[in-house]
Amino acid sequence: RRLGIGLGCAGLVYGLVYADLVLRARHAYSEGEKYMHWSRHPEEKAAFFETRLADRTRDLDAQLASGKLPKDEHDLKIELARFERDEAVRESSLKYAYVWYQTAVELFSPPESKWVVLSREKMKTSKELWKQELREKKIPFEEYMIE
Numbered sequence: 001r002r003l004g005i006g007l008g009c010a011g012l013v014y015g016l017v018y019a020d021l022v023l024r025a026r027h028a029y030s031e032g033e034k035y036m037h038w039s040r041h042p043e044e045k046a047a048f049f050e051t052r053l054a055d056r057t058r059d060l061d062a063q064l065a066s067g068k069l070p071k072d073e074h075d076l077k078i079e080l081a082r083f084e085r086d087e088a089v090r091e092s093s094l095k096y097a098y099v100w101y102q103t104a105v106e107l108f109s110p111p112e113s114k115w116v117v118l119s120r121e122k123m124k125t126s127k128e129l130w131k132q133e134l135r136e137k138k139i140p141f142e143e144y145m146i147e
Helices: 002-040 042-065 071-090 093-107 114-136
Strands: none
Touching (some): 042 071
């Protein structure tokens, strides 16, 4: 009876770990897909980060109006939020796509789930596109730098 309970518990833990890894791999794959899409549609990426900036600005303005935030600190935080927006838009979407696919492959396998298999395939494509982007921008790199 104890052996059955022990095996049942072990099976349950195994199932939970398996499900967790598959769900994490799916999330990483989805993030990779989002960045691949943004590499083809940079205007959508810019709109996403512009919306995020507007939300942050609205929140900071509310804090200023309620007296929770001094004016000088408000202005600094707004400036920082704009800088973060500009950097996020400027960053290579292909680099982030590659890193998310790589995350799914290296951190969430085994098991060899559907998401890991898809990520492994997309990882190669995104890496080649990223390298092409670096060459077009005349940014020198060595293979070890993009691993």
